[in-house]
Amino acid sequence: xxxxxxxxxxxxxxxFVFDRTLGLGLKFLYxxxxxxxxxxxxxxxxxxxxxxxxxxxxxxxxxxxPAIFEKELGIECYxxxxxxxxxxxxxxxxxxxxxxxxxxxxxxxEIHPCDWLKTPFSGKERASSLAPYxxxxxxxxxxxxxxxxxxxxxxxxxxxxxxxxxxLLTGKLGSMDRSLKGxxxxxxxxxxxxxKAEEYPFPVDQERVALLxxxxxxxxxxxxxxxxxxxxMYVCSKEDVCKFPRExxxxxxxxxxxxxxxxxxxxxxxxxxxxxxxxxxGAEKYSAKMAKELKNIIGSPAQ
Amino acid sequence: MERNEVMxxxxxxxxxxxxxxxxxxxxxxxxxxxxxxxxLSHVQLVVALExxxxxxxxxxxxxxxxxxxxxxxxxSKKL
Amino acid sequence: MxxxxxxxxxxxxxxxVIYYLCQTKKEVQNIFLLVCSYWxxxxxxxxxxALLAILTLVFWLMGRGISKAIEQEKEKRASLLTTLSxxxxxxxxxxxxxxxxFIGSFVKAANVIGLHLSWTALHLVVPVGLSFFxxxxxxxxxxxxxxxxxHEKNVMNFANFIAFFPTILSGPIDRPxxxxxxxxxxxxxxxxxxxxxxxxxxxxxxxxxCIADRLDLYISAVWNxxxxxxATSIVFASLLYPFQMYADxxxxxxxxxxxxxxxxxxxxxxxxxxxxxxxxxxxxxxxHMSLTSWLTDYVFMPLNIKLRDWGTNGTxxxxxxNMTFIGMWHGADWTxxxxxxxxxxxYIPLMVSGQFFKKTKIQVNSHGWPTAPFxxxxxxxxxxxxxxxxxxxxxxxxxxxxxxxxIPEAWNGSLFIDMPTMVNAAICSVALIYVDxxxxxFVKKRIYLPTFAExxxxxxxxxxxxxxxxxxxxxxxxxxxxxxx
Numbered sequence: 001x002x003x004x005x006x007x008x009x010x011x012x013x014x015x016f017v018f019d020r021t022l023g024l025g026l027k028f029l030y031x032x033x034x035x036x037x038x039x040x041x042x043x044x045x046x047x048x049x050x051x052x053x054x055x056x057x058x059x060x061x062x063x064x065x066p067a068i069f070e071k072e073l074g075i076e077c078y079x080x081x082x083x084x085x086x087x088x089x090x091x092x093x094x095x096x097x098x099x100x101x102x103x104x105x106x107x108x109x110e111i112h113p114c115d116w117l118k119t120p121f122s123g124k125e126r127a128s129s130l131a132p133y134x135x136x137x138x139x140x141x142x143x144x145x146x147x148x149x150x151x152x153x154x155x156x157x158x159x160x161x162x163x164x165x166x167x168l169l170t171g172k173l174g175s176m177d178r179s180l181k182g183x184x185x186x187x188x189x190x191x192x193x194x195x196k197a198e199e200y201p202f203p204v205d206q207e208r209v210a211l212l213x214x215x216x217x218x219x220x221x222x223x224x225x226x227x228x229x230x231x232x233m234y235v236c237s238k239e240d241v242c243k244f245p246r247e248x249x250x251x252x253x254x255x256x257x258x259x260x261x262x263x264x265x266x267x268x269x270x271x272x273x274x275x276x277x278x279x280x281x282g283a284e285k286y287s288a289k290m291a292k293e294l295k296n297i298i299g300s301p302a303q
Numbered sequence: 304m305e306r307n308e309v310m311x312x313x314x315x316x317x318x319x320x321x322x323x324x325x326x327x328x329x330x331x332x333x334x335x336x337x338x339x340x341x342x343l344s345h346v347q348l349v350v351a352l353e354x355x356x357x358x359x360x361x362x363x364x365x366x367x368x369x370x371x372x373x374x375x376x377x378x379s380k381k382l
Numbered sequence: 383m384x385x386x387x388x389x390x391x392x393x394x395x396x397x398x399v400i401y402y403l404c405q406t407k408k409e410v411q412n413i414f415l416l417v418c419s420y421w422x423x424x425x426x427x428x429x430x431x432a433l434l435a436i437l438t439l440v441f442w443l444m445g446r447g448i449s450k451a452i453e454q455e456k457e458k459r460a461s462l463l464t465t466l467s468x469x470x471x472x473x474x475x476x477x478x479x480x481x482x483x484f485i486g487s488f489v490k491a492a493n494v495i496g497l498h499l500s501w502t503a504l505h506l507v508v509p510v511g512l513s514f515f516x517x518x519x520x521x522x523x524x525x526x527x528x529x530x531x532x533h534e535k536n537v538m539n540f541a542n543f544i545a546f547f548p549t550i551l552s553g554p555i556d557r558p559x560x561x562x563x564x565x566x567x568x569x570x571x572x573x574x575x576x577x578x579x580x581x582x583x584x585x586x587x588x589x590x591x592c593i594a595d596r597l598d599l600y601i602s603a604v605w606n607x608x609x610x611x612x613a614t615s616i617v618f619a620s621l622l623y624p625f626q627m628y629a630d631x632x633x634x635x636x637x638x639x640x641x642x643x644x645x646x647x648x649x650x651x652x653x654x655x656x657x658x659x660x661x662x663x664x665x666x667x668x669x670h671m672s673l674t675s676w677l678t679d680y681v682f683m684p685l686n687i688k689l690r691d692w693g694t695n696g697t698x699x700x701x702x703x704n705m706t707f708i709g710m711w712h713g714a715d716w717t718x719x720x721x722x723x724x725x726x727x728x729y730i731p732l733m734v735s736g737q738f739f740k741k742t743k744i745q746v747n748s749h750g751w752p753t754a755p756f757x758x759x760x761x762x763x764x765x766x767x768x769x770x771x772x773x774x775x776x777x778x779x780x781x782x783x784x785x786x787x788x789i790p791e792a793w794n795g796s797l798f799i800d801m802p803t804m805v806n807a808a809i810c811s812v813a814l815i816y817v818d819x820x821x822x823x824f825v826k827k828r829i830y831l832p833t834f835a836e837x838x839x840x841x842x843x844x845x846x847x848x849x850x851x852x853x854x855x856x857x858x859x860x861x862x863x864x865x866x867x
Contacts, residue, residue, distance in 0.1 A: 004573035010838060014845035022849065036802075125858065159852040166805035339741065342678050346686045346697070362687050366528045 023157020026168055030132055034176045035167035037082050037129075043182070044080035045097045045133050051075050052298075053098070054182070055091050056110030058083040062277045063110065063231045065287040066181035072291035073298065079182030081110065082129065085122040088115040088211045089143050093130045095215060096139020099222065106225045106298055108290075111245045115212060118205040124148070131160035139218075185280035186273035190234060195275045197237040204244070216252045227297065228256040231286060232265035234272045257293060264289070304382050309356075310375050316351050320344065330372030356382065393422070394641065401569075401645060408568035415542055415645070422547040423510070430509035434545060437474060441467060441519040442540045448526045449533035460527055467523035471516045478508045483714035511550045513711060517676055518544050522558045524680055531559050539565045546649075548641040552634055554650040554672035561649070569646025577840065579643030584847045586636025591855035592810040594630035597622055599856070600803050605775060608785050612795020616788060623775060624767050628656065629814065631670065650675075655818045657767075660759035662728040663738055665767060666708075674708065681707055694733055701733070702726040712774065717782060721773045728766060750824055810854050 031042045052075055054064045060081035069077045080094060091109075098104065114122040127143035134144055134153040144150040153160050161168065176184075219226040228249050230242050242258050249256035264285070265271050271282025278286055304312075314328045321339040334340045340348070349365055352358075352374075358381045368374045397418050404411040424431045444467045451460035476484075482503045489501045522540070525531045534540045543561050544550075604611050604619035611619075635652035642649045656669040666674050682704040689696030702723070709722020732738040745753045752760075776782035820827065831839060 001571070001573065004576060007573070007577060007841060010841045011844050014838070014841055015848055018845055018849055019852075022853075156852050158849055162853055162855065162857065163802070163806060165809070165853060166802040169805075342683055342686075343697075343738065345683070346690050349687065350690050362684055363528070365687050366684065367530075369530070 019156050019158045023160065026158065026161040026165075027132060029168035029171055030161065030164075033168050033171040034173075034178065035170050036176065037084070038164065038167060039176050039178060040080070040082055040182055041129055042132070043178075044078070044094060045130070045136065046101075048078040048080070048098070049076075049102050050078040050181075051105040052077040052108070053104045053106070054079040054081055054108050054110065055094070056081040057086055057112040057114070059112060059231055059276060060110035061182075061184050062186050062273070063283050063286055064108070064290070065183045065185070065283055067183075068284060068287040069291045069294065072288075072295055075105075077181065081182070083184075084129070085112075085114055085119075085126065086129070087112065087119075087122050087126050088208050088215065089124050089127040089146060090129060091115070092211050092215055093127050093133075093137075093140040093143035095218060096137035096143075097130070097133050099139075099218065100137040103222045104224055106227065106294075107219060108227050108229055108294070109215075110231060111228050113200040113202070113241065116204060116208050116244055116248075117200055117202040118208075119200070119202050134160060183283070185283060186277060187280050188273050189279060190269045190272040190274055192234075192269050195235055197233065197235040198276060199237055199239065200241065209248075212248065213252070216248075216254055220252070225298065226254050227294075228254055229290070230256075230258050230260045231278070232259050232262040234266065234269065234275050236261050236266055255297060257290070259286070259290075304379070306375065306379050309378050309382070310371075312355060313352065313371065313375055313378070316355050317348065320348050320351050328371045330370065330375065332371040333369065352378070358382070394644075398644065402571040405568050405570050408566075409538075411568050412538055412542055412565060416538055416545065419542065419545040419547040419550065423545060423550060426551070427510040429507075430512075433474075433509055434515065435541075437470075437516070437519060438541050438544045439537070440470065441522060441544075442534070442537050444470075445523050445526050445533040445540075448523055452527070452529070464523055464527040468520055471520040475512060475516050478506050478512055480710075480714045482506070487716070511552070514553050514555055515544050515550060517555050517673075518558070521555075521676065521680065525558055531562070534558070534562050546642070546647070548638045548645070548647075549649055552631075552638070553670075554635055554638065554652040555676050556650050556672070557676075561647070564647055572646060575643050575646055579640040579645075581840065581844060581847075582636050582640030582643060584640075584844060584851070586633045586638075586640060587851050587855070588810070588847055589629045589633030589636065589814060591633075591851055591857070593807060593814060594626050594633055595856035596803060596807045596810070596854065597626040597629070600800060600807070601626055603800070604798060605785075608788055611788075611792070611798055613789040613792040614795060615798040616785060616792070618797060620772050620775075621768055624657070624764065624771050625811070627771065628653070628669075629811075655822050657764055658760060658818070658822045660742060660756065660763055661732055661737065662725060662763070662766060663732055664742070665763060666725070673711070677704055677707055677711075697738075698730055698733055701729045705729070715777075716779050717773050717776050720779070721770055724770050724773060744823075746823070752823065806854050810850070813850070 030038050031046060033039060033042075050066075052069065052073065054060050054066070054077070058081065061079065061083055064079050064081075066077035066079055080098075082090070095107075113119065124143075124147045127147040128149045130140050130144060131149065131153050133140050134150065135141065141150060144153060216226060228245050230245065242256075242260050246256050246258065248254075259265070265278070265282060268282075271278055271285065273279040273282075310328065310330075314326065317328060317337075317340075318324055318326050321337065321344060323337070323339060326337065334342075334345065349360065353360065356378055358378065360377065360381075364377055368377065400414060401411060401418075404414055420431060420435075423434060444463050448460050448463045448467075451457075451463060482505065485501050486503060489499045492499045522531075522534075522543075526533050534543075539562055542565055543556070543558060546556070546561075549556065601619045601623055604615045608616055632653035639649055639651065650672040652670055652672050654668040654671065656665055659665045659668060682700055685700035685703055686697055689700055692699070705726030706719060706722040709718045709720070709725070712718050712721070729738065745756050747753055772785065773782055776785065820829075831842070835842060
């Protein structure tokens with residue numbers, strides 16, 4: 001028995017030594033990787049200090065070109081959005097990490113139904129992309145606990161990078177263009193055959209709503225101007241998809257810019273990459289339009 | 304036929320079928336002890352033994368043998 | 383509750399502690415084990431727990447009856463009861479697993495020839511582990527009948543043999559004699575067994591989570607959308623499939639064997655590096671060994687013995703029937719039937735040439751590596767297995783045919799590859815292949831370690847394996863490769 005306990009103790013010691021060493025090495029590689037979304041997650045969480053930030057799902061990722069906003073508004077911008085149907089569980093943790101470093105002046109939040117509905121395809125597990133930042137802020141840790149991964153991430157630093165070794169090794173060889181400041185343009189045009197509007201037949205998730213309200217609170221307490229946006233779709237649902245964010249925004253005195261049914265874009269296949277994402281041309285046109293609108297808003301108090 | 308004669312004859316058949324010239328069988332020998340003796344060669348051995356002794360075994364008898372001793376006993380009973 | 387889940391970990395730790403605390407009293411330890419096994423089974427398939435218990439009791443009673451009949455030299459009675467036990471076992475399997483398939487096929491065939499029949503499929507849920515524990519049940523009564531074992535007087539021991547939780551879900555399929563023998567004494571706390579068992583569990587987790595589940599992401603992405611993929615992708619995915627299945631099933635078996643060992647039980651081995659073989663006969667002697675040895679002993683051998691007067695033709699017939707059973711055991715569809723036939727056919731050249739009856743020795747060169755002809759035969763054998771598994775993988779014959787037709791159609795397309803998935807899988811696969819090569823051909827050589835580290839070889843291995851599982855393993859079932867067509 002004693003021998004066994006000694007064996008177990010040695011294994012645990014060796015494991016911790018290897019795990020922490022490897023974890024540190026992987027963390028280093030993570031912040032330098034350009035392979036896929038590591039560069040975004042790391043820059044957003046660790047480095048950016050832009051006064052204007054864009055938050056949201058892949059719709060935000062592909063739609064907002066910081067360069068265009070910077071030109072119009074004269075301030076530095078960064079697009080923190082990520083693909084993979086990231087939702088409020090991720091955004092709230094990300095906000096916590098950012099606020100632990102600095103306070104941006106404005107946040108433009110491309111809100112998505114998975115931020116307030118109980119969507120089966122996007123849930124608490126989305127927060128696990130914050131794995132490398134376990135321990136950075138209370139909000140981040142709280143979201144990691146929700147995803148069920150907090151304690152595993154605390155136990156093993158290596159586990160935070162599970163599955164991502166190839167991306168981390170290719171690191172500098174990756175093709176993500178950091179000069180685009182987080183925007184990922186898509187080239188190509190939508191094939192319109194059989195395209196239908198995306199519907200969301202899911203109930204409201206009170207937990208997510210509560211998180212949205214906390215997001216709003218945290219911003220307002222720090223004097224951050226929060227703006228909700230909904231960008232256009234190629235085909236729109238007959239339902240009033242934006243009813244909820246509109247009412248929530250009104251309740252909390254947050255400005256809501258609704259371009260969901262914007263006729264400049266709806267039905268224009270040449271501006272879309274797929275049914276829900278604008279292509280490069282569409283994003284540039286949309287960003288230009290949004291930049292002008294933001295110019296009128298920023299600086300003036302929210303109505 | 305005496306039992307040890309049966310055993311000698313059985314050993315001869317095994318040596319022929321398995322191509323092992325210096326194989327020595329005892330009552331306790333099992334298939335695990337002889338590398339060439341597996342479920343496939345087992346049936347060939349059975350056929351060869353039936354031919355050699357001019358007898359016929361039932362399936363039940365064949366499946367009941369645990370070692371060479373059982374086999375030899377079974378043959379002796381039939382002779 | 384899957385073996386590689388956190389829930390199982392807690393369950394098993396608790397079981398281990400109490401299990402070894404009871405070690406002084408064999409009966410208490412055995413009863414506790416039985417309770418754990420039934421509790422485990424109930425968590426997974428509550429509805430069928432009663433069926434498991436009932437079948438166990440029925441077979442135990444039949445075993446007792448056969449034993450008594452043999453004692454009293456009532457040959458006919460023993461034979462009848464044994465046949466009845468086989469009918470019950472096969473009957474249970476047939477009812478849950480094959481009824482829909484056979485009647486459905488019969489109705490289809492009848493409709494084709496003009497008889498208008500209809501049938502509403504029962505869509506029965508197959509009890510978990512049914513294919514495994516019915517085989518254990520039948521081997522018990524058959525072994526008693528053939529005088530291989532005495533009937534187990536203690537019904538708890540028999541119930542433990544059937545319901546043993548590490549192996550009830552997916553095997554290995556144990557035989558009554560060695561297992562019941564181990565139940566007749568208490569299993570004492572043995573640190574070596576615990577360490578060895580734990581190492582096997584870790585290795586199994588590595589194979590399953592880091593290689594099998596990872597490769598499955600790619601193979602499923604291609605195979606489930608084969609109409610949109612190029613021939614190169616389909617062929618590549620098909621070539622990976624046998625390896626993925628090996629990592630999956632062998633990995634799972636390693637975990638089951640390791641858990642059993644931690645409880646002090648030695649159970650049957652299931653895999654022995656099956657791709658290091660040069661013909662189909664050798665392959666099946668190393669793939670899912672507990673199943674093939676069961677079918678060899680209880681199906682092939684009796685058949686071969688009955689047909690022994692037909693010479694080689696008799697053996698061929700026995701093989702074909704045996705392989706058909708192997709195919710059908712895996713599932714209820716014509717694809718499995720054809721899979722069995724396909725493998726059976728590959729035995730024929732071996733039997734005709736006499737190679738079937740000889741044991742081939744591996745030919746090595748001066749450095750201990752196998753010769754080129756030997757390696758080519760291994761590759762050829764792998765390709766034979768690959769094609770068979772394409773049948774196995776298909777949901778039905780029309781899908782198999784559609785996949786085959788797609789290949790010449792889409793030959794110009796580019797290879798779809800998801801680099802991160804492939805690199806992750808490749809790193810781990812290299813490790814597995816390295817270990818297998820070392821165990822197959824260089825068993826005397828070990829991975830070099832400096833002298834100071836040699837003392838802690840096993841601790842280092844365990845720590846590195848845990849890290850590898852954390853870094854490369856698939857931990858949630860939500861992962862998929864996004865493929866845009």
